[in-house]
Amino acid sequence: MENESDCVFPKSYVMKGGEGPHSYAQNSTGQKSAIEAAKHHLQNAVTKKFDFKAISASSNNLICIADLGCSTGPNTFIAIQNITEAIQLKCQSQNQSAPEVLVFFNDQASNDFNTLFQNLPPNRNYFAAGIPGSFYGRLFPKQSLHLVHTSAALSWLSELPKELTDRSCGALNKGRIFYTNAPSEVYDAYQRQFKMDWEAFLQARAQELVDNGIMACLMNVVNDIDFKVDLYLGKDFELLASCLTDMAKSGLIQEEKVNTFNVPVFYPHVKDLMKVLETNEDFSIEQSEVLDNNCFVVPNIESFVSRLRAVLEVLIENHFGVGIVDELFERFTDKVREFPEIMDVPKLKFHLFFVVLTRKFIVALLKAKSKEVREMVTIILERVEHIWDIWNVRGAIMFSFLVQVFLVLFAPFRPRLDSLLLQFLIWTAYMLANWAANFTVGLITNNAGGNNNGGNKKILRAL
Numbered sequence: 001m002e003n004e005s006d007c008v009f010p011k012s013y014v015m016k017g018g019e020g021p022h023s024y025a026q027n028s029t030g031q032k033s034a035i036e037a038a039k040h041h042l043q044n045a046v047t048k049k050f051d052f053k054a055i056s057a058s059s060n061n062l063i064c065i066a067d068l069g070c071s072t073g074p075n076t077f078i079a080i081q082n083i084t085e086a087i088q089l090k091c092q093s094q095n096q097s098a099p100e101v102l103v104f105f106n107d108q109a110s111n112d113f114n115t116l117f118q119n120l121p122p123n124r125n126y127f128a129a130g131i132p133g134s135f136y137g138r139l140f141p142k143q144s145l146h147l148v149h150t151s152a153a154l155s156w157l158s159e160l161p162k163e164l165t166d167r168s169c170g171a172l173n174k175g176r177i178f179y180t181n182a183p184s185e186v187y188d189a190y191q192r193q194f195k196m197d198w199e200a201f202l203q204a205r206a207q208e209l210v211d212n213g214i215m216a217c218l219m220n221v222v223n224d225i226d227f228k229v230d231l232y233l234g235k236d237f238e239l240l241a242s243c244l245t246d247m248a249k250s251g252l253i254q255e256e257k258v259n260t261f262n263v264p265v266f267y268p269h270v271k272d273l274m275k276v277l278e279t280n281e282d283f284s285i286e287q288s289e290v291l292d293n294n295c296f297v298v299p300n301i302e303s304f305v306s307r308l309r310a311v312l313e314v315l316i317e318n319h320f321g322v323g324i325v326d327e328l329f330e331r332f333t334d335k336v337r338e339f340p341e342i343m344d345v346p347k348l349k350f351h352l353f354f355v356v357l358t359r360k361f362i363v364a365l366l367k368a369k370s371k372e373v374r375e376m377v378t379i380i381l382e383r384v385e386h387i388w389d390i391w392n393v394r395g396a397i398m399f400s401f402l403v404q405v406f407l408v409l410f411a412p413f414r415p416r417l418d419s420l421l422l423q424f425l426i427w428t429a430y431m432l433a434n435w436a437a438n439f440t441v442g443l444i445t446n447n448a449g450g451n452n453n454g455g456n457k458k459i460l461r462a463l
């Protein structure tokens with residue numbers, strides 16, 4: 001390792017900006033197909049789950065939507081169009097006036113928001129705003145969003161797992177840039193990071209969504225895959241790693257830089273995702289679908305390479321410096337020509353996963369209520385305890401005194417009384433007088449012997 005800064009892995013994972021030939025805007029038809037594949041499910045969710053009457057009553061007929069990890073477009077506009085279309089249709093069918101819609105486009109601060117805003121659809125029927133920052137933390141005020149959408153963004157980790165970036169500087173995954181075909185510690189580290197991120201994401205959104213608000217996530221996942229047997233997933237990253245190693249051998253880049261480069265992307269198992277969701281207290285799962293993976297089919301090698309380049313170029317330049325990507329992706333194209341089977345989608349065992357969650361209302365309420373109730377009971381008990389501390393002996397003496405007064409006044413009449421009720425009361429007063437005297441003596445003894453502090457002083461005052 002040459003110096004500490006070699007260990008620093010860039011935190012900015014944005015896509016290639018602009019609208020040039022290598023830009024994300026020009027090379028994201030795969031992600032676009034994924035949005036199209038989920039369109040019907042997304043619109044169904046909006047139609048079935050959105051409670052427009054409640055919204056119009058509570059928020060001035062304004063619906064706030066966020067697309068998290070929107071990149072530069074145009075896919076985000078298609079997703080938002082799908083959502084607003086469903087909102088309008090539902091309103092029409094209910095004879096309700098269409099609400100106003102405010103859309104927040106979110107991505108990392110270094111995302112090319114200029115390209116995004118320059119290409120906003122001119123005839124859009126919504127207001128638009130940009131929200132920079134990581135969706136793994138809070139981005140919006142509490143209870144301010146009605147619908148959250150995200151597509152092809154949650155595979156990006158908030159950061160590389162610590163095990164790959166600590167002082168040993170990535171030696172754990174030397175020679176590789178991804179977790180496939182790597183020691184199991186590498187996979188475990190990626191998986192742990194993903195779980196932490198996924199939970200942080202849910203926690204932040206739970207605060208930002210209104211009760212019964214909807215969250216629709218479209219993600220790349222694996223299903224029933226054993227990485228030791230199904231070695232296809234990640235082959236593209238393995239080929240890319242071999243190109244980087246070759247370039248290091250030729251002296252074009254530093255070997256140390258190659259050893260510390262890892263792609264901060266993780267494709268979770270559906271079952272692991274669901275495990276977190278099923279135990280989550282804030283969201284309920286409304287719908288979950290593993291969609292077919294036709295959207296990952298690419299027409300030719302050039303498209304395959306361009307799509308990967310648009311996604312990784314900024315990350316690679318941030319790590320290795322500018323000026324290596326042309327050479328790297330030329331070498332990569334040659335390798336893909338040698339092994340075209342890495343584009344074989346069925347072998348990839350890679351899937352699209354669409355899940356719709358709603359922000360739980362009752363649980364949120366109960367959680368808050370049960371906390372309030374617990375606090376209230378604690379306060380009441382503390383007050384009762386406090387009063388008892390001060391008044392226990394005095395109270396018992398006064399009670400005993402009152403019973404004695406009652407007996408002095410009424411006991412002489414007992415032989416002459418016909419009323420059974422009065423006889424019963426006098427008899428009860430006798431018993432209580434006896435008990436109260438014993439109880440008071442017990443209290444005094446207990447307090448005097450129990451401790452030697454403030455309790456004693458109170459008894460002396462009482463006496």
Ligand SMILES: C[S@@+](CC[C@H](N)C(=O)[O-])C[C@H]1O[C@@H](n2cnc3c(N)ncnc32)[C@H](O)[C@@H]1O
Nearest residue numbers: 014031069071075107108134135151152153156
């Ligand atoms: C593959 S693009 C998907 C863009 C768009 N949603 C689509 O479907 O075409 C992933 C986007 O997620 C963004 N992203 C990744 N991690 C993020 C984070 N922690 N916070 C916000 N955006 C993030 C990236 O910058 C990138 O623009």
